[in-house]
Amino acid sequence: MTGDAVHPAWLPDEAWRPVGSRRVLVRADGPLAQTVVRELARAADRHGGTLRHQPARPQQADTGTRGSDSDSDSDSDSDSDDASIRAGAGFDLVSALTGADDLPGPAAMVLAEVDRRVGRGSLGTEGFVLARREGVTVLLADGPAGLLYGLFHLVRLGEAAFGAALPIDVHHPVSARRMLNHWDNIDTHPVMGQVERGYSGGSIFWRDGGLTGDLDRVRAYARLLASIGVNAVTVNNVNVHATEAHLLTDRLDDVAALAGVLRPYHVRVHLSVNFNSPVALGGLPTADPLDPGVRTWWAETTRRVYAAIPDFGGYVVKADSEGQPGPFGYGRTHAEGANTLAAALEPHGGVVHWRAFVYNHHQDWRDRSTDRARAAHDHFAPLDGHFAGNVVLQVKHGPIDFQTREPVSPVIAAMPGTHLAVELQVTQEYTGQQRHVCYLGPMWSEVLSFTPWGATRPTVAEVASGAAHGDERAEPGRRPSGQGGLVAVSNVGDDPFWTGHPLAQANLYAFGRLAWNPLLDPAALLDEWIELTFTPAATADPDLLRRTVHKVMDGSWQVYESYTAPLGVGFMVRPGSHYGPDVDGYEYTPWGTYHFADRDGIGVDRTRATGTGFTGQYPKPWSDVYESPASCPDELLLFFHHVPYTHVLHSGKTVVQHIYDTHFDGADRVALMRSSWARLGDAGLVDPDVDARVRERLDEQLRCAQEWRDQINTYFYRKSGIPDAHGRRIH
Amino acid sequence: MTGDAVHPAWLPDEAWRPVGSRRVLVRADGPLAQTVVRELARAADRHGGTLRHQPARPQQADTGTRGSDSDSDSDSDSDSDDASIRAGAGFDLVSALTGADDLPGPAAMVLAEVDRRVGRGSLGTEGFVLARREGVTVLLADGPAGLLYGLFHLVRLGEAAFGAALPIDVHHPVSARRMLNHWDNIDTHPVMGQVERGYSGGSIFWRDGGLTGDLDRVRAYARLLASIGVNAVTVNNVNVHATEAHLLTDRLDDVAALAGVLRPYHVRVHLSVNFNSPVALGGLPTADPLDPGVRTWWAETTRRVYAAIPDFGGYVVKADSEGQPGPFGYGRTHAEGANTLAAALEPHGGVVHWRAFVYNHHQDWRDRSTDRARAAHDHFAPLDGHFAGNVVLQVKHGPIDFQTREPVSPVIAAMPGTHLAVELQVTQEYTGQQRHVCYLGPMWSEVLSFTPWGATRPTVAEVASGAAHGDERAEPGRRPSGQGGLVAVSNVGDDPFWTGHPLAQANLYAFGRLAWNPLLDPAALLDEWIELTFTPAATADPDLLRRTVHKVMDGSWQVYESYTAPLGVGFMVRPGSHYGPDVDGYEYTPWGTYHFADRDGIGVDRTRATGTGFTGQYPKPWSDVYESPASCPDELLLFFHHVPYTHVLHSGKTVVQHIYDTHFDGADRVALMRSSWARLGDAGLVDPDVDARVRERLDEQLRCAQEWRDQINTYFYRKSGIPDAHGRRIH
Structure with a gap:
């Protein structure tokens, strides 16, 4: 990425190399199939592969597209004859509608298996089947949307899609x-x-x-x-x-x-x-x-x-x-x-x-x-x-x-x-x-x-x-x-x-x-x-790249949770912008988002027994689990209960010590994320523009995490009067 | 005031009646004198008076204005001759520069006295002298700005400017x-x-x-x-x-x-x-x-x-x-x-x-x-x-x-x-x-x-x-x-x-x-x-009008202070808008406006002994008065000192009880202000537009005062745990 270009996100050219360097046959028709063909043609163009596109049923005259796709700018193998296509000779990938006739051998084998196992036509509008047989990767779908989704699935698989044989794998979206x-x-x-x-x-x-x-x-x-x-x-x-x-x-x-x-x-x-x-x-x-x-x-x-x-x-x-x-x-x-x-x-x-x-x-x-x-x-x-x-x-x-x-x-x-x-x-x-x-x-x-x-x-x-x-x-x-x-x-x-x-x-x-x-x-x-x-395979140190991005991102939600509002209490953010801490920011507002912290304790009593009765909106067992502080998960305790700062969590810590510990720890972990990323950037393993932007954001994240740590800890220390068990600095 | 008209503020036509209904002579020149003449002409026009304007020195040809002011639309007494002017006959008010010659008798007498007591030319650009002699009110100034200011002073005096004799009264602005x-x-x-x-x-x-x-x-x-x-x-x-x-x-x-x-x-x-x-x-x-x-x-x-x-x-x-x-x-x-x-x-x-x-x-x-x-x-x-x-x-x-x-x-x-x-x-x-x-x-x-x-x-x-x-x-x-x-x-x-x-x-x-x-x-x-x-004299019940406006306004600063931030601590307002309460709104911001309230006490230690040393910026005795809680005035206590909620004020109350008392009292007093005004409006003693606007604002003031009362009291009750001595409702 350079200059004013837009970042390709998770579809950089390099991600298309495995598909783009193969010999591909597409057997499908219609506008969405054109999209598939255009994507494959572009990839082939950049990575040296070939593409042949034919209608699903070339014997019929009712499809709009015949022979080599005119949109394609690839070196399509227009000299291959129908016989070689049927044999599958010269193709690494066949992407076809299940309604296509005269499919190459490996694809026909996969189609037969699909018919046997789930039934042609039962893949739905968006589903697809993937398999690899006899050195040919086969992608089948009942409709062209399935081929489109299957294509991107191939990109995700990368070289793995073109290695050992793959058993039939049926993909459907769970939700329409x-x-x-x-x-x-x-x-x-x-x-x-x-x-x-x-x-x-x-x-x-x-x-x-x-x-x-x-x-x-x-x-x-x-x-x-x-x-x-x-x-x-x-x-x-x-x-x-x-x-x-x-x-x-x-x-x-x-x-x-x-x-x-x-x-x-x-x-x-x-x-x-x-x-x-x-x-x-x-x-x-x-x-x-x-x-x-x-x-x-x-x-x-x-x-x-x-x-x-x-x-x-x-x-x-x-x-x-x-x-x-x-x-x-x-x-x-x-x-x-x-x-x-x-x-x-x-x-x-x-x-x-x-x-x-x-x-x-x-x-x-x-x-x-x-x-x-x-x-x-x-x-x-x-x-x-x-x-x-x-x-x-x-x-x-x-x-x-x-x-x-x-x-x-x-x-x-x-x-x-x-x-x-x-x-x-x-x-x-x-x-x-x-x-x-x-x-x-x-x-x-x-x-x-x-x-x-x-x-x-x-x-x-x-x-x-x-x-x-x-x-x-x-x-x-x-x-x-x-x-x-x-x-x-x-x-x-x-x-x-x-x-x-x-x-x-x-x-x-x-x-x-x-x-x-x-x-x-x-x-x-x-x-x-x-x-x-990041296509780590194309970098000098793929392992460091993978490890570092995981280190920075894997637990980042829990890290964020640890230095912000504790134990499910929510809000405590700056009103309006919702960025950065303000413990009492919403406490006396009309928005219905309160924590009710006083000198003795904190949390919202939403029990049926003594609170708003919200726990009763859940079916069992959750209506009971949430009703009692004894069974309520720690991370949701203050969402459901008002408890003293000295209440002991399942973790064995008091509420207030949990607050101090998580807030010190959260800010420390951000500092580690930041230094991990810096090593990655210093090693030149990521695009300099990405590196610069991520570093700038991590600087701000560290500043802000420390602000959260200090405000939250100070607020609860001022209110509870209970010192940190480890004597760390609270302002 | 009706429709889209602009309210005349403190210069309604009615306020000009005493001046406007008199026979007036102006002896002055220049643009500012034209303003004086225009104001007097307008008043005379509305209230039936007369106006005669002549240059300060009519014998000289170097003044721009001669005879009756052409801007005047009043019934100026252009038939009077110079002799009658000199005698002062027919004038209730003479407004003249001290440099004017041939002033009417009463004005000449006042001028002579000015010469004797302060010296002509020592009134400065903006000063003026007012007196009433032999039934003529005399306004003298060294320059026309003084006449302009003197004219408005006459409006303020109203009928009192045209009653009993008035001794010479010299007016100067203290600051230039x-x-x-x-x-x-x-x-x-x-x-x-x-x-x-x-x-x-x-x-x-x-x-x-x-x-x-x-x-x-x-x-x-x-x-x-x-x-x-x-x-x-x-x-x-x-x-x-x-x-x-x-x-x-x-x-x-x-x-x-x-x-x-x-x-x-x-x-x-x-x-x-x-x-x-x-x-x-x-x-x-x-x-x-x-x-x-x-x-x-x-x-x-x-x-x-x-x-x-x-x-x-x-x-x-x-x-x-x-x-x-x-x-x-x-x-x-x-x-x-x-x-x-x-x-x-x-x-x-x-x-x-x-x-x-x-x-x-x-x-x-x-x-x-x-x-x-x-x-x-x-x-x-x-x-x-x-x-x-x-x-x-x-x-x-x-x-x-x-x-x-x-x-x-x-x-x-x-x-x-x-x-x-x-x-x-x-x-x-x-x-x-x-x-x-x-x-x-x-x-x-x-x-x-x-x-x-x-x-x-x-x-x-x-x-x-x-x-x-x-x-x-x-x-x-x-x-x-x-x-x-x-x-x-x-x-x-x-x-x-x-x-x-x-x-x-x-x-x-x-x-x-x-x-x-x-x-x-x-x-x-x-x-x-x-x-x-409000020109109460023109209303059915002037005393009720005066009394009510005083009741609503006299102590309104102290009332406002009582239901907002206590004892000089300042801020506690919504960040940005600065309207309405938010006790911790600025507490953790970069703006330098803190109260440092914790479960034990509140206030900013600005002493030399243990604080920021700000008290040392004052000369004696204030540097000492402010240094000690014993001598610091109650109303500034929290500006200069961090004290426990149980600290006893000079008033005999504890800090926290003072907070509760003033906040309950302040909101109650706003309710009284509101009902007092309502009686005034119900009696039809004020312009309906003014009445409607004031009522609308008093409604909001009461709502907001109650919000301040409740937030402040709740905040300090939650923090201190000390109940109100009178058992009033704190949320």
Whole structure:
């Protein structure tokens, strides 16, 4: 990377060498197949391979493409005759639709085995099969999207895809929809910037009050998304301001333009819409969801959207939340609100993602009976079964708001009759804002594998995929069914590294991969990401490179947790910016985020026995586990209980000594991360631009971690009067 | 006041009735005399009086105006002959320059007495003499500015000016310069708004990126200023941003236009300038004040300013402060910086107001040895005697920053060889932001009458006027001498009530009057203001009106103090906005404003014995008085000392019980203020628009006072664990 170039993230040219240096045959048709061919041609061009592209059924005249792909600029082996193709002679890789005829021998063998084992046509739109037989790697899919995903899987495998024989390996996404929400605005807000809670510069979609002029950047983004399996994005903020509201109507052309760029990578566009649109855009006197005129307006408006964007995905709605309008304003339920939009989308196959993030943000801090953690469950659990089939209730993974440590939201277990999507936050609003290294794969993995009913199954991931409650089982290796899935708030902006902190690319990567398969090991995902991004094999000291990146990133979420808010108590951040410590910053505000620290103890009593009763929103065993400090996990103790500073944790330490120890230790570990990285950079093993940016961020992380350490320790020492057992310096 | 009209503040038509209904003779010439004549003509027109205007010396041909003033639209008594004028027949009021000849009998008698007692020509530019003899009120001045100020004094006196005989009363401003600083920007800042720390809407000088189109509003403002004796304003923020920097050069025409509007009311324009201007505007490579090119640039630029505005006042500079550039950037002292600008201004008679508000705003909260209170003295005391004669060091009245309660700045006693101006803050940044009633006259009176050396004289006011150190004594009744004076940050904006809260007009009023004469009693000033503004005599129940406004305003500063930060500790406000409570809001920030509360006690140890040594910056006796908790006044205890919550005050209460008591009491008193005002409004005794605005603000004041009460009490209860002695509710 040099000058103003955009960093290739995990798709540098070098990552394409194994595929790009092979002799490849593609047997597929259609626009997505063209994308596969274009990718392979580009790789072959750079790494010396060859590419031959033929339609799946060349004997038929109804495919648009015949013979060598005209888009290809590779040295395609146009002289090979059909016979040699059938024999598989001269190909290292065959990528074909299962509907292709006359496949080369090894591919035909794999296809026969697929037919025997899972049945041709049962791979679904996005699934694929990979195997290696007789020196030929075979990639098969029922549809071209599967070939696209399979291609990127080959890139991940690298040389391993072209070595020893590989048994048949069937790949499916667990969830049908794997979505990123961009909190991007067209206009730039003077305080929030253009991207709300964005830490990577401006929007890649919008610039200077309109559509970006750099659609190549959008194309590059779509390619990155396809490579990790993300297939849906919203292109505007869930807080839909005045300008952005018009994307639904008179600025629809801009959305269509983006859809046109994303479509070749199998990414559908969704829109965040304002519930008040019938009034604000349509000039109606009301946005009451039961008003016939309103219903007609949504239907007609949606029809126009689909006329412009036939594969439009649907709407995302933040209603009655933090000042956004919603059905409460008309005395209607959220089901009534959501279903009106759903009815408009239903004829076109679209869905409504309806956010469950509804709570009172004008709370009185004096009132200890109101508990923000309860709000989503209180609002939505009674509505289970009332949502239309194309409504997806989008639930934040925790009951509060993307804190470093929260329990899993009880809403996830409370809506068996509702399609659910679990919302994660890739942008590091509360986890260091891409100035701190904080690899979130382990957090998400923990959330996704949490078992809301206490047994080993179903998991949160299975609820989200629909497998937990649906008739069709959706699990790794089987086709997904439900409308739900995983959604995350994007961390991408027009920063040359995409994500501000170059290492924060790993969070985007891990999100996509976990959305595809939540059982993947986050450490293994980090391996994948490191191999692709840094291509250590091409460096002087691949082991040092791998070891160091792991050392810096593996435990970075726990490190971040250790020097910030302790034991699940949350917040303690600067109001507004949410960066850096401010223990009492939210303590007397209307936001419902309190810690209740006094001279004797700290924490929020959310028990049924003496507190807000929030523990009662969980099914057993969690309702009991969380109810008692004796069984509550240490890391969530202060989320559920108000305890004395002298309370002894399962770890054997007192609460206050735990605070001191973790905060001293956390800052020390950041210093180690920083020195480890410096050795890597000094050895010249990473791109100098990446190195410089990472060093700058680690400097800030260390400064900030020390600030957290000192403020938190000082605060609790001043309040408790209990000195550190080890006599370390507290100010 | 109706519709969009601008409130007349303390100059409603009704206040002009006593003057306007009389037969008046003016004997004076020149532009300022024209202003006097115009004011009198307008009053006569509305209230049925008559006006005759003649030059001071009609026999001479060198005055520009002869006979009846052509600007006058009154029924001037143009048929009277010179003889009747000389006899004084038919005049109730004679307003004349002491240089006038052939004055009517009563005026001639008064003039003779003036000659005998103080000497004609010794009244100075701005002084005047008032007396009433033989049924004629006589106003004499050496210059027309004196007549202008005398006219407004007559308006204040009302009918009392036309009743019994009045002995000769000589009026002089104590300080030569009585200045308001407007922190107005041309551009609107997305967070700060257009007026930094402004709570009254946008700027009256600037709109839509340029000069306001409403110069009538500026004219009305100038008239209000003249009526209270203010004679200088800066028209832009001391934080001089990019756009506003250009007022000094290519946008000078706008400043000249404002000067043209202010001039007829004897108000000179000053400019806030950026120390870096030679670089930013002049394109020079440096702004080093000792660089010859820089000195030439300032000289030449200043020459052009005076070419456009011959009576231009000078520059105000905030240097090396809160991010503004300054001489430190070039390794120069503040004296060297100030003197370079002073040299440029000197040939034209201009002055530099150089702000002493210099401190480290990147302080480490962990470092208890650095004390922001010390900063101004540390920086400037060593420079005493090094500033040029036309430099005025502008010192905030307290050592920190306009808190509700601070000691007087020790800088004021430390610079006998320097012209000093004391800076007050009329805009209520830390005193309720014009949403709370907080009459600041008593605070300023306390500051101005403080005796830095402990004896009864000199006072702070005398230091500011130059009387304390100068050869010529400047005190009430004598001519001012020094370059110093009083400066205040304006609270005026384009709000229809000028000041947001209609009652905040009283602060502007009191500032002007105290700047003229710091010995005035703030309660008497409130009387003046009430009589002028509400003209109770014209209402159904004048006593109720007077009593209620006094009840609401008299003790409002102490009330505000009682429910906010206790015992001089300061801050505890929301960072950034500075509105509403946040006890720890600034506790761990770089701003140097800490309270160090822990479970045992609170306060800042600024003693020489064990603290930062700040007490040593005061002369005796204050250095000793403040050093010991035994002698330190209660209201400043926590400013100077860290004491246990159980420390017993001189009042007999413990610190923590004092906190509880004052906070409960303060909120209760706001409730009383609110109900008192409601009765006044219900009785229909005030303008409905004023009533509505005041009620709305009192509602907010009560809400906010209760919030302060509850947060402060809860904070200290949580920290100390000591219950309220009276068992009141603490959350």
